Amino acid sequence: MAKKVSIKDVAKAAGVSTATVSNVFSGKKPVNDDLAAKVRAAADRLGYQVNKAASLLRSGKNSVVSVLVPDLSDPFFTSIITEIEHLATDDGYEIIVGNSNDSVDREAGRLDALLAWQPAGLIVIPCSGKVPGRLRTPGQPPCVFLDRVAEFSLADTVTIDNAGAGAMAAQHLVDMGHRQVLVAASDLELAPIRQRAQGAEAAVRKGGGSVQFVELGSDPQLGAEALAAWFDTHPSPSAIVATNDMTTLAALSYMASRKLDLPGQISIVGFDDYAWMQARRTGITVIKQPVEEIASSAWDLLKERMSGDAADIVNRVHDCSLIIRDSVRGISAPAGEAAALGAPRPAGGGAAAG
Amino acid sequence: MAKKVSIKDVAKAAGVSTATVSNVFSGKKPVNDDLAAKVRAAADRLGYQVNKAASLLRSGKNSVVSVLVPDLSDPFFTSIITEIEHLATDDGYEIIVGNSNDSVDREAGRLDALLAWQPAGLIVIPCSGKVPGRLRTPGQPPCVFLDRVAEFSLADTVTIDNAGAGAMAAQHLVDMGHRQVLVAASDLELAPIRQRAQGAEAAVRKGGGSVQFVELGSDPQLGAEALAAWFDTHPSPSAIVATNDMTTLAALSYMASRKLDLPGQISIVGFDDYAWMQARRTGITVIKQPVEEIASSAWDLLKERMSGDAADIVNRVHDCSLIIRDSVRGISAPAGEAAALGAPRPAGGGAAAG
DNA sequence: TTGTAAGCGTTATCAT
DNA sequence: ATGATAACGCTTACAA
Secondary structure (H helix, E strand, O other): OOOOOOHHHHHHHHOOOHHHHHHHHHOOOOOOHHHHHHHHHHHHHHOOOOOHHHHHHHHOOOOEEEEEEOOOOOHHHHHHHHHHHHHHHHOOOEEEEEEOOOOHHHHHHHHHHHHOOOOOEEEEOOOOOOOOHHHHOOOOOOEEEEOOOOOOOOOEEEEEOHHHHHHHHHHHHHHOOOOEEEEEEOOOOOHHHHHHHHHHHHHHHHOOOEEEEEEOOOOHHHHHHHHHHHHHHOOOOOEEEEOOHHHHHHHHHHHHHOOOOOOOOOEEEEEOOOHHHOOOOOOOEEEEOOHHHHHHHHHHHHHHHHOOOOOOOOEEEEOOEEEOOOOOOOOOOOOOOHHHOOOOOOOEOOOOOO | OOOOOOHHHHHHHHOOOHHHHHHHHHOOOOOOHHHHHHHHHHHHHHOOOOOHHHHHHHHOOOOEEEEEEOOOOOHHHHHHHHHHHHHHHHOOOEEEEEEOOOOHHHHHHHHHHHHOOOOOEEEEOOOOOOOOHHHHOOOOOOEEEEOOOOOOOOOEEEEEOHHHHHHHHHHHHHHOOOOEEEEEEOOOOOHHHHHHHHHHHHHHHHOOOEEEEEEOOOOHHHHHHHHHHHHHHOOOOOEEEEOOHHHHHHHHHHHHHOOOOOOOOOEEEEEOOOHHHOOOOOOOEEEEOOHHHHHHHHHHHHHHHHOOOOOOOOEEEEOOEEEOOOOOOOOOOOOOOHHHOOOOOOOEOOOOOO
């Protein structure tokens, strides 16, 4: 086992002090060019690498930022991470990622583990509305909350106009003549999902239509089954509004399994926009979240805080956009009576009204 | 700004030595129950968190494992990361992720940054066949290479039977009566892609058919355009074999843009298996990589090494499986002359023969 | 511009 | 079982 080479070894080999070596690598103090060259040569020769643990311990300045998300198998979250990693790298940071697995307990545990590294900052997508207690204690690194935010006064947040997004989806359906719509939610306990559902409901109601809700959970496979069960026991709506990427997948998956024609038999407005949604004969009309903007807002906000900005908390809200493709059928005459559909009631994984 | 609370503060508050506090949290030495309770109480009261940087510096034992991938927007890589994060967390590790962006230079840079944390281990999916020089120097943490491996004697590797996978895809096509197949590769310079292409070629040839190749790159959008250009200048094959998830998307996207019927006009065998591939009327027949097994092999291997195992290098190879859905049409009589298709020649993003 | 030396918060060694 | 203390590798006053 080769012995670890430290700044001292480099200093000795280059015939300078450790302080000089440090300055060569950190660039915090100017160093004579000749010396610097000698130092680098020695470092290369010895295979020296800085030890971040030591430098963090001494300086208190960290180059890692922690990112905590509720589900690493959800493309929405991984796409956010992707963007953040990109931005962070360009600014000289590393990111360490944690997965709370949609569990409040696990979230707390992961948070502790991440915090133990004294990260320069934190970007967290909470798994619930509850902010982990750890983050309320003083002396924590700056943090920005994304997406599933229920409390806006604790720290910077970046979210989307959820009600607006839901309304936009539903309004498109109404405009196309749909009057019975089913809102496929993942979990109505989650603030953003609930708001999207409510936004959709309001738009449909205003258009004279009726709305039902179903909760499908976060697994597309299980969601498809839950949806199938729902359809077996309810009058069929003419269209579905999905409230996130997973429910979009679930709805599509259900239709595929029943060989239902899209948009012939049922229309769909999906949520989120991924490549596969247009890589099909009938492209999916969707509400697109501005993932890049969300990530870059988050990063900007965090950078500000990391550089010591103590300004008031800011709550950034982004707008979604409607991307019209082929998954919504136009209906000329109102189809059936709206009255045929009653008030929202339990179904699938358990349902709730908005 | 609240002062950082250290092990010393806790020790003082609990009336014990720092060593005892350390032992309470690390569990390395037994501690009297009463004392331990007092320590924990004090720690809670003061809001103490261990400082991993300090503990790493002193002990040399790290709980982070670094993962480096070539492209964080590729679902294959994120799915690998997802699995690894899961496994790692269960074993008490954190993971820090780096993205080499398919650039050798950036890969080296990211690697240095990751290595500076003296991670307990490394899992890297190289962006090319070249192993970054840094990893050849002695004294580095254990490392296992995944996927894009060209050198098997440097460290543990886990890969799939690429030629077999390609052959399996092509054989299915041959069995279904296809004789002109196009292999849609991302980049034939990459060993696994090349091997898949060669495997496919061999199977088609053996079946008496002819093969062409096209390179589409790693962006599905651009890939679709490149494929469109290719089709505009070449006689159409009856089927496409995609060599990875991105080219699968590119091919499907091309077909969608031209409103081509799948599998009526062109059949496809895709690569990798994601939820969206079956959430469509005509499910995609695919070659599925065993992502979970790949990740868990990698983690197992790494754990062994991290615990000091110095056994011979192991090269684990996993098999893929064919999942038959609806994207391949059966052809009874050989369609057209095989002779109509010449030898492979440049096209799209530049092509090469296997 | 460069060198000297103290100290960051832990863990490990050695006493007790 | 517990305590005192040195040391991990670096950064940063401060001195030269």
